[in-house]
Amino acid sequence: MKLTSTTKAGYRSTLLLLLSFLFIGLNSFGQQAERKNNIFYYPDSTSIKDAYIKSQCRLDIYYPKNVKNFATIVWFHGGGITGGSKEIPKALMDQGVAVIGVGYRLSPKAKAPAYIEDAAAAIAWAFKHVAEFGGNNKLIFVSGHSAGGYLGTMVALDKQYLAKYNINANDIAGLIPFSGQAITHFTVRQEMGIKDTQPTIDKYAPLYHVRADAPPMLLITGDREQELLGRYEENAYLNRMMKLAGHKSTRLYELQGFDHGGMAVPAFPLLLKEVSVLKKAILK
Numbered sequence: 001m002k003l004t005s006t007t008k009a010g011y012r013s014t015l016l017l018l019l020s021f022l023f024i025g026l027n028s029f030g031q032q033a034e035r036k037n038n039i040f041y042y043p044d045s046t047s048i049k050d051a052y053i054k055s056q057c058r059l060d061i062y063y064p065k066n067v068k069n070f071a072t073i074v075w076f077h078g079g080g081i082t083g084g085s086k087e088i089p090k091a092l093m094d095q096g097v098a099v100i101g102v103g104y105r106l107s108p109k110a111k112a113p114a115y116i117e118d119a120a121a122a123i124a125w126a127f128k129h130v131a132e133f134g135g136n137n138k139l140i141f142v143s144g145h146s147a148g149g150y151l152g153t154m155v156a157l158d159k160q161y162l163a164k165y166n167i168n169a170n171d172i173a174g175l176i177p178f179s180g181q182a183i184t185h186f187t188v189r190q191e192m193g194i195k196d197t198q199p200t201i202d203k204y205a206p207l208y209h210v211r212a213d214a215p216p217m218l219l220i221t222g223d224r225e226q227e228l229l230g231r232y233e234e235n236a237y238l239n240r241m242m243k244l245a246g247h248k249s250t251r252l253y254e255l256q257g258f259d260h261g262g263m264a265v266p267a268f269p270l271l272l273k274e275v276s277v278l279k280k281a282i283l284k
Helices: 005-028 051-056 114-133 147-157 186-191 231-244 264-283
Strands: 033-040 058-064 070-076 098-102 135-145 174-178 217-222 250-255
Touching: 058 070, 058 114, 070 114, 070 147, 070 264, 098 114, 114 135, 114 147, 135 147, 135 264, 147 174, 174 264, 217 231, 217 264, 231 250, 250 264
Parallel strands: 070 098, 070 135, 135 174, 174 217, 217 250
Antiparallel strands: 033 058, 058 098
C-alpha cells in the first residue's frame, strides 16, 4: 500500500506518542518524591493585601526525595491567560527533576503586565528556594504550554521582570516553551481593544526583546497546519530573529501531526531530554 503524506504523518505521530509514553514510563520506575502545595510565592506576604493575589499567586512543588543537586522545571499552565490553574503535569513527575506548578492572575480581573509580573515572582521564588528542597539554583528551567509558554518567554527575554528581584534572566538554565506566542499575546491585545487576528509586536511581545545573550531556547510547536492561529510561524520568526541577533542556542521543533492542544504529550520527552543535556553541560 502506498502511503500518502497524511498517512505517513499519522504513523509518525502514533510512533512518537508511543515512544513518549515508553520514555516516561521507564524513567519513572522506582522514583520517590514529595510535594508541597499552595506556597505563596511573592516575597513580602505581610505587605500584600490584595485578596486576588493572595489566592492566585501560589505554587506547588513536586521534588525528588533524598536527592541533591536536581534540576527544577518551572511550569506555567495554559488557558489563554483567562482560565486554567496551577498544575504539575504527570509526564514530568518522577523523572529525577523538581516541577513547580505556578498559579497566576488571570484576565479580565488582572491586566498586563500583572500576570507577567506573577510569572517573574514565581521564577524568582525558585531561584531563592529550590536549594532548601535539595535542588540546584543553577539548574532552573522555564517551560509551559500556550499562554504559559508565552509568560515564561516574556520573563526570560525581557530582563526587567527578574531584575526587580536582583536576578539576571540569563541565569535561567534553559527556556522550553510549548506553542507560546511570540507576538503580543491575543489576550493582551484584547485588553487593548485589538482583535486576535491583528498581529502586534510591542513591549508585551517576546519578539520585541530578542537578544544574543538570552538563555538557551528550544521552541516547540504543533503542526503548522493544525496549530492555533499562526503559532508555528510566530515561533519560526522568533527562531530566525534570535539567530540574526547573534543568539547561538535557539532551535525550533515542529511536531507534525499534532494540534495545539495535543502537541504537549510528545513535547514532554523533548523537554526532559533538553533539561538533561543542558544540566550535563552546566555541571561539567
